[in-house]
Amino acid sequence: MLLLQTNDVVRRFGADVLFHNMNMQIQEHGRTALVGRNGAGKTTLLKMIAGITEPDEGTITKVKDLTIGYLAQDQGLDSQNSIWTELDTVFAPLHKMETQIHDLEQQLADLDSSESNYQQILSTYDNLQTAFKKRGGFEYESRMRGILHGFGFGEDSYDTPINSLSGGQKTKLALAKILLQAPGLLILDEPTNHLDMNVLSWLEDYLKSYQGALLIVSHDRYFLDRVVSDVYDLDNKTLTHYTGNYTQFVKHKQERLQAEWKHYDQQQKKIAKLEDFVNRNIVRASTTKRAQxxxxxxxxxxxxxxxxxxxxxxxxxxxxxxxxGNEVLDVEQAKVGYDEQILAGPLSFNVRKPQRVGIIGPNGIGKSTLLKSILHKIPLISGTIKLGANLDIGYYDQEQQQLHPNKTVLEEVWDDHPEVPEKDIRSLLGSFLFVGDDVYKVVHDLSGGEKARLELTKLSFKPINFLILDEPTNHLDIDSREVLENAINEFSGTVLFISHDRYFINQVATDILAMEHDGIKHYEGNYDDYLVAKEKESSPKATSHNSNTIAKAPAGKQSYQQSKEQQRARRKIQRQVDELEQQMTELEEKQTAIQEQMSQPEIATDIGKLTDLQKELDELSAKSEEVELAWTEAAEKLEEFDQEN
Known part of the structure; x- marks a missing residue:
């Protein structure tokens, strides 16, 4: 079923057209991405679809009663409430129903079953109870806990005031709140900002099973590959639709452009041939008719x-x-942090020419601090760092603190290389899209993307054989990220970088360093290779008592032993699922029995008995929620086990 449609939508800014002929269809349960360059108008179109603004021309139609939720880029919650209280406001209608249910219970307790309106109130009470259950009245708290856990908020944080949180945490909570609202069409503008890899993976799985439709703008290509099934490309001021995820879109767009160029070139050759014949033959009597x-x-x-x-x-x-030299970097037993407060360590690893090593790990663990310690910007708490010989180091700072806020773009580069003619500096800046009067912009007035391009401009100008990059893809659009990937892959030196962009890591990394609070572990290959290695680590292994050697059992016997262990592990999870299902059934039967008791005339008039039964019913409901949550986790574990084996 078609949920929403844009018809020939146009947006103008004065005499300039931002986009035109914008035709998009969002299907029920659709998983749609909107992609395009920075400044192409993606956010402008999203706001129109969300009903925040109106198009200059064209129409946007939607089905009756479609609920739309829109989360703007880096939109954080602004509230005086605690985390739990603020998210609980989503369920205000359920709380209102709860109050109505309790009011009806009181009315039933005060009435005699023989009174004329007793049955009517009882019927209203039953209908309200049914509606309350259908709308998730008995599981909304478990939903809140599940989503907060997914975003990395533990129960010890539920009472934390939202206005005391960081900007990134507020952004995560805004996303959590809109997911709990579960609108029919969920519009997300750059939802992956501020999310580490574990949260990203959880969010991808959550969105894949989301009941409504999704419309997403994101520079995270890995995220788009996992979540979306069709792509609208805002290119050359209009939309083109492609079926498939992001990687498939890139392939299909390239094929379409190649085909269009082929047909265009063929027609141009035909036109040139016809025009040449006409020009040569139109004045000759014998060939005039053919020329005409x-x-x-x-x-x-x-x-x-x-x-x-x-x-x-x-x-x-x-x-x-x-x-x-071959030995570029050696880190031994390093502990990193500030003011004797250890963020991570001990860390030990080596970097050799010409590796491209990606550092991954949770937010706040000290990855950027590690890079600054390697560059001697922040002292180690303990341990050693040894840099190799003949190194020319280039450093990209995600906080962009290496730029001078009061300099112009031209001065920022030219002051470092005063011997270079201005025209050569301007030519270099032009290759990074700083053209015309752009070179006179002051650094503090630049956007995040412009500052990122300016930092890359400076790096490309200086000789480097060891490149250290801290989140280099932040603020870059997809096209710029792909150009950066090509530049790194063509670079003959060594690269050490931090990134949460899994697609970028896949394109450039030869090695992964997974950083935790208590150490760092090396994996060969890119991000997908790292995931495969992690999966092997978590699967059952036949090992000897010596952890450094693998038991050399015969292949057939080892396979049989592994099969037995897998079957035993699966039976254990299956028993847990079955036991929890039995508990759920028993609890439901007990609740039904109590509800039937409460509806009996002799009980309904006994306020004391009715109160006791309601208390017992509430306890059973709470217990039922806990069991259902445990059952869901066990069932998911069983499903994951079956997929892996």
Whole structure:
């Protein structure tokens, strides 16, 4: 079923057209991505679809009673409430129903069953109880706990005032709240900002099973690959629809552009041939008629437009003037932190030429601090860091503190290289899309994306053989990220980088360092290789008493033993699922029995007995919620086990 449709939507800014002919369809249970360059108008279109603004031309139609939830980019909760109280406001209608149910219970207790309105009130009470259960009245608290847990908020944080949280935490809570609201169409503008990899993985799984439709803008290509099933590309001021995830979209767009260029070139050759014949033969009596026929053919021809795309992309490369030694970096038993407060350690690892090593780990664990310690910007609490010989280090700071806020773009680069002619500096800036008067913009007035491009401009200008990057894809649009990936892959030196962009890591990493509070572990390969290795680590293994050696059992016997262990593990989980199902059934039967007791005339008039039964019913409901949550977790564990084995 079609939920929402945009029809020839147009947005103008004065005489300029931002976009036109915007035609989009959102289907029931759709999983749709909107992609395009920064500034193309994606957020503007989202606000129109959400009903926040109106199009200058065209219409947006939706089915009756469609609820729309819109989460703007980096939109955080602003509330005086605690975390739990604020999220609980989502369920105000359920709380109102609870109050009505209790009021009806009181009325039933005060009435004699023989009174004329008794049955009517009892019927209203039964209907309200049924509606309350259907709308999730008995499980909304478990939903709140599940979502808060997914976003990394433990029960010890539920009473924390929201206005005391960081901006990133407020953004996560805004996303948690809108997920609890569960609108029919959920519109998310860059929802993955501020989320670490564990939370991202949880969110992807949650959205894949979301009951409503999704419309998502995101620069996280890995996220789009896992969640969406169709893509609208806002390119050249209009929309083109593609079926599939992001990777499939890239392939199909390239194929479409190649086909369009082929047909366009073929037609241009045909037109040139016809025009040449007309020009040579129109004045010759013997060939005039043939020339006139070809002229008519040209006039009737439906000419193809030249294929165009928003192809303004940065282009650059990193370069070195000398080779480093093979031993680039050795870290031994390092503990990193501030003011003797240890964030992580002990950390031990090596980086060798020409590895491209990605550091991953939870937010706040000290990854950026580690890089700053390697650069001697922050002292180690303990341990040693040894840099290799002949190193020319280039550093990209995610906080962009290396830029001078009061300098212009031109001064920021030229002051570092005063011997270089201005035209060469401007040419370099042009390759990073700083053209015309852009070079006179002051740094503190630049957007995050412009500052990121300026930092990359400076890095590309200096000779580097060891590149250290802290979250380099933040603020970059997808096209710029792909250009950066190519520059890194073509770089002959060594790279050490931090990133939460899993697609980026897959494209460039040769090795992964997974960082935890108590250490760091090396994995060969990219992010997908890391996931495979982690899965193998968590699966049952046949090992000897010596942890450093693997038991050399015969292949057949080892397989049989592993099979027995897997069957035993599965039976254990299955027993847990079955026991919890039995408990759920028994609790439901007990609740039904109490509800039947409460509806009996002799009980309904006994306020004391009715109160005792209601208390018992509430306790059973709470217990039922706990058991249902445990059953859900066990059932998911069983499903994951079956998929892995």
């Amino acid at each position: 026929a070809r002229r008519k053919q040209l006039e009737k021809m439906e000419r193809l437009e030249r294929p165009e795309t928003d192809d303004k992309s940065i282009h650059f490369q990193f370069h070195s003037e000398k080779d480093s």
